[in-house]
Amino acid sequence: MSISSSLKNLTVSLLRLPLKLLVREQGAPSDPKKEFELNNDDHIIYVLRTQSMTAIELLRRQASQLELPSARATDKKLAVPESGSCLFLNTRPGIIRRSKVNAAHKQSLSKLVQAQQANPDKSYKLVPVSIYWGRNPGKEKSFLRYFMSNVEQSGRIAKFFIMLFLGRQCLVQYGEPIALNSPDVNLDNPADKTAHKISRILRVHFNRQWVATVGPRTQNRRDLIDGIVASDLVNQAVEREIKKTGKSRAQIEKQAGKYVKEIAANFSPRMIRFLSTTLTRLWNKIYAGIEVNNLKEVRQLAKDYELVYVPCHRSHADYLLLSYQLYHEGLVPPHIAAGINLNFWPIGSVLRRGGAFFLRRSFRGNKLYTAVFNEYLYRLFNKGIPVEYFQEGGRSRTGRLLTPKTGMLAMTVQSMLRGVRRPIVFVPVYIGYERMFEGKSYVGELRGNAKKQESVGQLLGVRKALKRFYGKVYLNFGQPLALEDYLKQQQIDWTEFQGQSQARPDWLSNFVVDLGDEINRRINASVSLNSVCLVSLSLLATPRLAMDKHELIAHLDLLMTISRQAPYSDHINIPEESGEELLETAQKLGMVQEINDPAGDVISIEGDEAILSTYYSNNILHVFALPSLIASIFQRHDDVTHEHIINAVKTVYPFLHQELYVRWDIEELDQRAEQLIQTMLDNKLLLKRGDEYVPADSEAPQWSRLMLLAQAVQPALQRYAMSLTILFSLKPEQVIHRAELEQESQKLAQRIAALYGINAPEFFDKNLFKTQVKVLKEQGWVEHREGIGMRATKSCEDLYQSILSMLSVPVQQGLQQAARSLRQQARDQILLVDENSPKLEVQDDSQKED
Secondary structure (H helix, E strand, C coil): CCHHHHHHHHHHHHHHHHHHHHCCEEEECCCHHHHCCCCCCCEEEEEEEECCHHHHHHHHHHHHHHCCCCCEECCCCCCCCCCCEEEEEECCCCCCCCCCECCHHHHHHHHHHHHHHHCCCCCEEEEEEEEEECCCCCECCCCCHHHHCCHHHCCHHHHHHHHHHHHHHEEEEECCCEECCCCCCCCCCCHHHHHHHHHHHHHHHHHHHHHHHCCCCECCHHHHHHHHHCCHHHHHHHHHHHHHHCCCHHHHHHHHHHHHHHHCCCCCHHHHHHHHHHHHHHHHHHCCEEEEECCHHHHHHCCCCEEEEEECCCCCHHHHHHHHHHHHCCCCCCEEEEEHHHCCCCHHHHHHHCCEEEECCCCCCCHHHHHHHHHHHHHHHHHCCCEECCCCCCCCCCCCCCCCCCHHHHHHHHHHHHCCCCCEEEEEEEEEECCCCCHHHHHHHHCCCCCCCCCHHHHHHHHHHCCCCCCEEEEEECCCEEHHHHHHHCCCCCHHHCCCCCCCCCCHHHHHHHHHHHHHHHHHCCCECCHHHHHHHHHCCCCCCEEEHHHHHHHHHHHHHHHHHCCCCCCCECCCCCHHHHHHHHHHCCCCEEECCCCCCEEECCCHHHHHHHHHHHHHHHHHHHHHHHHHHCCCCCCEEHHHHHHHHHHHHHHHHHHCCCCCCHHHHHHHHHHHHHHHHHCCCEEEECCEEEECCCCCHHHHHHHHHHHCCHHHHHHHHHHHHHHHCCCCCEEECHHHHHHHHHHHHHHHHHHHCCCCHHHHCHHHHHHHHHHHHHCCCEEEECCCEEEECHHHHHHHHHHHCCCCHHHHHHHHHHHHHHHHHCCCCCCEEECCCCCCCCCCHHHHHC
């Protein structure tokens, strides 16, 4: 053995001790072999940016855990580098800390290309690996930024201190492999030329990976405030305020500076590291794990696009969970738009340093604040900082997605029109919980209690809730939506507004409404079907919220079978557990009780869990809405033609499409209905006799499961029938105002709920009736005159009869009786206006909605 080899082995041995004691590296992705589809037969070569023995040792440790080839220094004497060899684009920097290009890696790349040319059946793959210590992007105009940006290129002594202080914050980031036998690599060219091209591709990868993982350098807070106040957009708002108020420029600019301080985040990598450590302990204590799905595409997009994460909003934990998981997956935590109600001591300061920026609930009437916020948001986008906001505006208390608030979406579109460096892509995110720690407060609010204001006292009260166990959390990334592509899809010519800082085209309002709805549908298309949601959906279909245990397990298995054979989307997460295992999980979480009975054990929901079960079932109701709708047809029909099923589904679907954000357009409905009908035939829920479909025999267990499946969508059908019952109770010469129709529908729902013991507060949610009336207008089922009112059209009668035919006879009778009783008690309160009466001074409905 040569002296140099002996010294190298001695150095490695000495290096392993501090690495073992000081460094706890984390890999991202956690399973690169699975995510990048690496096989044991692949000849894998690791490629790193800068020569480092520490990097080789870290990769060697990682390889043993991930079942990857063990990392080693490249033996230049070999004709082909061994699998597991490490190539470095740059040599170790010298005293002046400037990296030098390592020409040796091109020779190794050339050897690998030649080997691939000689062995086309063998797969040679280059796996780029980046190693980050602390992930501090540094600050602009800071002397330390040079050193912080070159942590990976530090010398031996500097590397020791980095390990000492940042060893617990080490990230090993694996990139998308380059397969030398792929069509992108032209093996017909000379090996040296191909090696040079691959080297350039790798350098670009490392630069882009740095931005995606560490993020751009942060701006000094004083410079940020001064820059926003001095911007053209804010200056124009300042001029308007001077004319409007008569105050001096200095006073208005001082106020603008205060707005910036109120809004702007104060991002601190040190706070991110602190939160990462603290939250790891917290999540491990209260959750059974965080399951992440569909992140691979987001990793790729983060290198070239400005990402806007748009999650559903169910819990205060949403803010923390998404940023925490993105950080641990090797992506930059986004800056988060948070309500000003969360800006209280000490949480406000912690969130602000963690990347939160605060906004008021309403900008109305304050043009200066609007201009400041617009300018701040634009600078985030233009700088390449990922952003997160909740388009619903607040946490959902019913488990359904709320109607989007379009303010942030509009400002995002305006920023794109103004011009940003990277194209904007929305990333829908579904965040699901088996249990939520706000459960009790939600029950209180649904019963009519006032929402508690966020405060230190409320924060201290959370300690009791955190002593419980809450099962798993699901973080699913939906299908990304590129903003420019969606504009083209909507056939909107937006290029004429490019470069305008205050552009507000005529099409903007309608566009952002459609955009918000589409994002909601993509969120719903990435849902997780967890144990609590599935058990809740099943038990709510029973009259007494109780069910035979074996029958419940069979029904859970049926729901899973339908989900697998006719999947809702490619991004949906379906559990691998059986119905029995799902039920066991729900029991462990305390959601259901088991009652022992000689005739068979019974599973039931009691107390507050009964109300919360509606919340959890609403999380996944959209997945089973169409199967349930088809099953509902067979509640009162023994034989149904194929045409009847399709027509009935198409008739009711516009309501479900808008209310539950079901993903299919009306043109895709035929194909989806066909798929579901075939699935029901395969599982013997339906039988085919000649040209007609019939339900399973009433003595067979499949018949009861079909009827249970039908119950999922029954509350929605009942609500639709309520509004239509009121419309058809009018005399031919009478009309009813939109607001009155919504109000009377809600009253009727409350009465039905009281008479029949419906323990689901969202059953009479006024927003649902508002959505229903909107659909009635859009589909032309009502004739509406501004300021006068609306009445049902002839086509509306077919809709009414179709919905009634899906309801049981007792429900129909109860609906009619409750409607008559309500009309008798409140006849004078309903606004019934004769068509020939003078026009009333009533604000247009569309204006009221805005």
